[in-house]
Amino acid sequence: MVNLGLLGDVSTGKTSILRLFVRYLNKGEIEKVKGGKKCTVVKTDFSGEATIPKGGGTEKETKTIHPNRVVFRETESKRAHTIFAPGGDRERAVVKMGIITISRIATQIIAVFSCDKELAPQFEFFNDVRFFPEKIFVCINKFDLLEGNKEKKIEEMKKKITTFFKERKIGVIEFFITCGEIVDGFADVETYNNAVAEMILNITTTQ
Numbered sequence: 001m002v003n004l005g006l007l008g009d010v011s012t013g014k015t016s017i018l019r020l021f022v023r024y025l026n027k028g029e030i031e032k033v034k035g036g037k038k039c040t041v042v043k044t045d046f047s048g049e050a051t052i053p054k055g056g057g058t059e060k061e062t063k064t065i066h067p068n069r070v071v072f073r074e075t076e077s078k079r080a081h082t083i084f085a086p087g088g089d090r091e092r093a094v095v096k097m098g099i100i101t102i103s104r105i106a107t108q109i110i111a112v113f114s115c116d117k118e119l120a121p122q123f124e125f126f127n128d129v130r131f132f133p134e135k136i137f138v139c140i141n142k143f144d145l146l147e148g149n150k151e152k153k154i155e156e157m158k159k160k161i162t163t164f165f166k167e168r169k170i171g172v173i174e175f176f177i178t179c180g181e182i183v184d185g186f187a188d189v190e191t192y193n194n195a196v197a198e199m200i201l202n203i204t205t206t207q
């Protein structure tokens with residue numbers, strides 16, 4: 001059984017990734033992706049999500065206060081796995097407590113970064129996380145929002161992320177490029193939505 005933690009700065013898309021994965025499970029789409037297999041939802045808990053009042057200076061509608069959680073089971077092997085997605089607003093004590101708790105209990109970690117913001121402020125989030133495995137996975141999310149030469153920019157991001165973690169003696173096992181939301185007007189949306197399901201299955205079911 002894998003305890004997977006999705007950690008990253010505020011609004012990088014951790015909750016969206018978790019919700020999209022649940023959608024794949026509920027719609028049976030999980031069998032159709034690369035490395036797909038039959039799995040079912042055991043339990044979901046998104047009660048840690050708080051609504052942000054409109055006009056709060058952000059387009060975001062909700063924000064994670066207490067960690068979100070999804071338990072799912074592989075039908076054939078009957079193995080169950082839990083995915084945790086705490087909030088990213090570490091300035092709030094209760095959110096920070098969730099981050100620290102999940103970083104302690106997770107057996108695998110995905111560090112989630114977003115393409116629509118500079119990396120420097122997103123790195124600051126990880127300076128606060130004290131319990132880290134020696135090797136982690138990295139998800140570069142919101143690929144649809146990357147402008148210009150996407151391929152070149154992704155390579156640059158990968159280099160910077162690898163260097164950042166290497167300086168902290170943490171190795172990156174693998175990078176995943178994803179789109180955590182079903183966005184309109186992005187031609188490759190299905191490929192990068194699928195990448196979310198493929199990432200989670202790869203980390204949980206092949207261990």
Ligand SMILES: Nc1nc2c(ncn2[C@@H]2O[C@H](COP(=O)(O)OP(=O)(O)OP(=O)(O)O)[C@@H](O)[C@H]2O)c(=O)[nH]1
Binds near residue numbers: 015064087
């Ligand atoms: N365009 C685009 N928007 C995305 C993507 N993934 C998430 N979003 C949007 O980004 C915003 C933040 O998403 P959340 O899933 O709440 O982010 P989070 O990391 O859980 O945020 P906190 O838990 O509060 O730190 C929402 O408005 C999502 O709809 C993506 O791949 N592309």
Ligand SMILES: [Mg+2]
Binds near residue numbers: 014064
């Ligand atoms: Mg969240």
